[in-house]
Amino acid sequence: MLRYTGASACELAVTAPEEMSLSAYALGPDRPTSGPDFATKREVSDTMANPLVARLGRFGPLSAQAVLELHHLTQKSQARAAGHPLFLEDSRCDHVCVLLEGVACRYRMLSGGRRQILGYILPGDLCDVEFVTVGPLDHSVGMLTDGAVVKIASGKLLELLAAFPCIRRAVEMSALIDKSILRQWLLNLAQRSASERLCHFLCEFLVRMEHIDYLNADGSIPFAINQMALADTLGMSVVHVNRTLQALRASEMIVLRKRHLHVLDRKRLAAMAGFDPGYLRIRENIR
Amino acid sequence: MLRYTGASACELAVTAPEEMSLSAYALGPDRPTSGPDFATKREVSDTMANPLVARLGRFGPLSAQAVLELHHLTQKSQARAAGHPLFLEDSRCDHVCVLLEGVACRYRMLSGGRRQILGYILPGDLCDVEFVTVGPLDHSVGMLTDGAVVKIASGKLLELLAAFPCIRRAVEMSALIDKSILRQWLLNLAQRSASERLCHFLCEFLVRMEHIDYLNADGSIPFAINQMALADTLGMSVVHVNRTLQALRASEMIVLRKRHLHVLDRKRLAAMAGFDPGYLRIRENIR
DNA sequence: CGGAAGATTGATAACTCTCAAAAATAGTGG
DNA sequence: CCACTATTTTTGAGAGTTATCAATCTTCCG
Numbered sequence: 001m002l003r004y005t006g007a008s009a010c011e012l013a014v015t016a017p018e019e020m021s022l023s024a025y026a027l028g029p030d031r032p033t034s035g036p037d038f039a040t041k042r043e044v045s046d047t048m049a050n051p052l053v054a055r056l057g058r059f060g061p062l063s064a065q066a067v068l069e070l071h072h073l074t075q076k077s078q079a080r081a082a083g084h085p086l087f088l089e090d091s092r093c094d095h096v097c098v099l100l101e102g103v104a105c106r107y108r109m110l111s112g113g114r115r116q117i118l119g120y121i122l123p124g125d126l127c128d129v130e131f132v133t134v135g136p137l138d139h140s141v142g143m144l145t146d147g148a149v150v151k152i153a154s155g156k157l158l159e160l161l162a163a164f165p166c167i168r169r170a171v172e173m174s175a176l177i178d179k180s181i182l183r184q185w186l187l188n189l190a191q192r193s194a195s196e197r198l199c200h201f202l203c204e205f206l207v208r209m210e211h212i213d214y215l216n217a218d219g220s221i222p223f224a225i226n227q228m229a230l231a232d233t234l235g236m237s238v239v240h241v242n243r244t245l246q247a248l249r250a251s252e253m254i255v256l257r258k259r260h261l262h263v264l265d266r267k268r269l270a271a272m273a274g275f276d277p278g279y280l281r282i283r284e285n286i287r
Numbered sequence: 288m289l290r291y292t293g294a295s296a297c298e299l300a301v302t303a304p305e306e307m308s309l310s311a312y313a314l315g316p317d318r319p320t321s322g323p324d325f326a327t328k329r330e331v332s333d334t335m336a337n338p339l340v341a342r343l344g345r346f347g348p349l350s351a352q353a354v355l356e357l358h359h360l361t362q363k364s365q366a367r368a369a370g371h372p373l374f375l376e377d378s379r380c381d382h383v384c385v386l387l388e389g390v391a392c393r394y395r396m397l398s399g400g401r402r403q404i405l406g407y408i409l410p411g412d413l414c415d416v417e418f419v420t421v422g423p424l425d426h427s428v429g430m431l432t433d434g435a436v437v438k439i440a441s442g443k444l445l446e447l448l449a450a451f452p453c454i455r456r457a458v459e460m461s462a463l464i465d466k467s468i469l470r471q472w473l474l475n476l477a478q479r480s481a482s483e484r485l486c487h488f489l490c491e492f493l494v495r496m497e498h499i500d501y502l503n504a505d506g507s508i509p510f511a512i513n514q515m516a517l518a519d520t521l522g523m524s525v526v527h528v529n530r531t532l533q534a535l536r537a538s539e540m541i542v543l544r545k546r547h548l549h550v551l552d553r554k555r556l557a558a559m560a561g562f563d564p565g566y567l568r569i570r571e572n573i574r
Numbered sequence: 575c576g577g578a579a580g581a582t583t584g585a586t587a588a589c590t591c592t593c594a595a596a597a598a599t600a601g602t603g604g
Numbered sequence: 605c606c607a608c609t610a611t612t613t614t615t616g617a618g619a620g621t622t623a624t625c626a627a628t629c630t631t632c633c634g
Contacts (some may be wrong), residue, residue, distance in 0.1 A: 108474060111561065116474045130463055138467055138566050175462075176417055180425055182469040187395060187403045189476040190522025194590070219620065235477025237591055242614060274398065279425050481622070513580065523624050529582060 019248015025026045050074055052098045052150075055124030055212065059170035066164040073156070074098055076146045082224075086149065087128055087141040093150045097127050103224065107232070117233040119181065120205070123147075124212055129175050145224040173281075180279045189235050192274065195244045197234045199273035202254065205276050206263055216260075223261035337361055338499065339385045339437075340572075342411030343457040345498075353451040360443070361385055362437045369511075374415055374428040375437065380409045382438045384414050389434015390511065394425045395520070404520040406468065407492070410434075411499055416462050432511040476522050478552045479561070482531045486560035490540065493550055494564050503547075510548035 055071050056062060077100050080086070086097050086104060104121040106128075118139055121127045126267040127141050158251070161168040181204075186198050209221040216222075227245070231238045248254050253269050263269055270276075340357050343349060344379050349357070364387050367373070373391060391408040405426055408414045414428050438485075448455040468491075475484050496508040502557045503509075514532070535541050540556050542549040550556055557563075 106470075108470075110478060111475070114478060116477050118473060120397075135565075135568065139470060174464075179417070179462075179466055179469065182466065182473065183393075183405050183426060186405055186469065186473055186476065187397070189473065190403050191401060221570060228612080238613085239615090240590055241590080242592095242612095245468070246614085277544050278422075281422065514582080526581090526582085526624080527622055530622095533582085 048277075051100050051124035051212065052126070056167060056174075058211075059173045062164060062166050062170070063164065066167050069160060069164070070167070073152055073160075074100065074150045077101075077150050079148050080143045080146070082143050082145050084143045085140060086143065087137055089140045090136045091139065092136050093128070093154075095153050096129065096157055097141070098150045098152065099123055099125050099127065100148045100150060101110035102143055102145045104141055104143050105233075106139050106141050106228070113234045116235070117229060119178065119185075120144075120208075120233075122208055122212060123214075126171065126174065129171060129178070140163070144229060155285050177279075177281050180281070184279050194218060194234070194236050194240055195247060196273050197236070197264065198241065198244050198248070199253075199269050200275050201234060201276040202248075202261065202263065202267075203273050203277070204280070206261070206266075207280055207282060211280070211282050218254075218262070220260045220262040223256065224259045250287070298527075338387050338411035339413070342499065343454060343461075346457040346460045347453060349453050349457070350451065353454050356387055356447060356451070357454070360406075360447075361387065361437045364437050367430045367433070370433050371430045372427060373430065374424055376425065376427045377423045379423050380415070380441075382440050383416065383444055384413065384428070384436045384438055386410055386412050387435045387437060389430055389432045391428055391434065392516070392520075393426050393428050402519045403522070404516060406465065406472075407431075407495075408521075409495055409499055409500050410501075413458065413461065416458060416465070430536050432517060464566075464568050467568070471566050481521070481523050481527055482534060483560050484523070485517070485528065485531050486535070486540075486556050487562050488517070488521060488533075489548065489550065490553075490557050490560050490562040490564070491567070493548070493553075494567055494569060498567070498569050505549070507542075507547045507549040509546065510543065511546045544564050 049072055052074050053062065053067055056070065057067075080102070082102075087093055089108060099121050099122055104127065106118040108116050108118060108119070121141065128137065130137075147204075160215065161171060184200075184204075188200050192200065205223070205225075206215075206221060209215065214221050225233075227238050227241045230245075231241045234241070236244075245254075245256060249256065253263065253265050253272070255264060325473075337358055339361050340349065340354055343357065344354075367389065368382075374380055376395060378420070382466055386408050392407070393405040395403050395405060397403065408428065415424065417424075420554065448458060471491075475487050479487065492510070492512075493502075493508060496502060501508050512520075514525050514528045518528045523531075532541075532543060535556075536543065540550065540552050540559070542551060
């Protein structure tokens, strides 16, 4: 039972045009997601229902006051359709976003219309944490799937960081992990073959999704990332992504269809990729 | 054949065996480097002679007291020969290093004896700034050339950060730039051809060296990075690095010999690489 | 001078890209 | 609910880039 079901509009059974009325969507009483409706749950006890609280809380205990504040900040969620930009390169920004639902990515566009995806942002993640940034952003952030976000003014966030050391620590930790992931990606791109790269990405994505409770009972996860995005992530052509995926399917390591990924043999996939989840700093290891 | 033997002593024209008497070297009156002798310049007014002070100072004004403290911390430099490890993956550490001289790099070893270089550390840079790290390090740091470092206990650094907001800001800024460089490298590896990657790296290295005043009067910079290290940086084979370098020489964009790099045509090199120095957050642009 | 590390060369093979087109799937509007 | 269009996935063929292997040459340094 999931908040983010992975599909663009289809699974949510609502159309989500670029400029729909956001508040209506976010606050509507019959919001068609199957998950908890954040707008109606305000109890502190319900901490794990809030992706931001859940995520920060995994880095260490948060004070009750801190949890309250975080809850308060994430009340007014706004829907965002796939393709919607959250931040644009070269612009300046006065706020950060918390992703509540869906998948977003950092990316840069290059001459020739190429795109390089620099990282994935999952529910509960803060972006762009480089709020400290004085200059213009050096990359864009956009939604890869439909989802929902909350904006937080930079000033407000800075207050929060100053007032709650537990939050500050969690955010700092989160930034370190981001960096760790970047290094891992670097290594992937530089040293591994196309199929190894793809396997590694799938392993990482699986572990991250599992960590935030998006693993379904049947062992699958929502996976609304199309082959073009995979190509832009892994520095390979769409054609080659396609063929590599087919090879993985043929060797019965994964099933990927209808925007859901089912890893049939984690061990083999991880071995193939040389994947060691340590860099994600998550307690439990891949089985 | 192990891949990481590092450069032999050369720039410094001294032999630097693994376990030489460090203090003798660092404090010797006739230290054979061409640069300023940090050990004998203790005046606060002489701020730019201290690589750490110089580097942090470029991010914003440092209070006189902060400069004093930084100076004090960087008195006891220790020589480090090429190949010397500063931090080892999986170990825990209770200190950071400031590089005063030479070039160091972050790297990870992979199965099969391969090495991936994850970043370069130049004089004035702090490593590993991930001192906050609770867990073991996820990568190693080692000297690529002979040089000198100063160790700072983590506790001491934390005190400093707490006591001097100007230092804290500079260190945070520095961490952000690190991340920015990582993203740029990612993009390089994923999207550019071997020759573009190489050009891009040379541009970046040139700008960084210039920024810390290592540009010689003749327009060259010290470049003690061998082709094996370049290969491990750019994810290509040594053979291909060699051939690509030759092509660059043939097209009269660079002269690279005797461990010195002379870029003859910056504009063309930058254009070839798609290099835009903005991500380094340095005032002056490449000419 | 001798040994070792680094740079260079040649030949071959492997991997991945590009182009072009067809098939399948998802989303839209009647 | 169905037809229609756009997007995404899949397939085939050929070309290009880069890796690998093995040997030689060069430079450095004791």
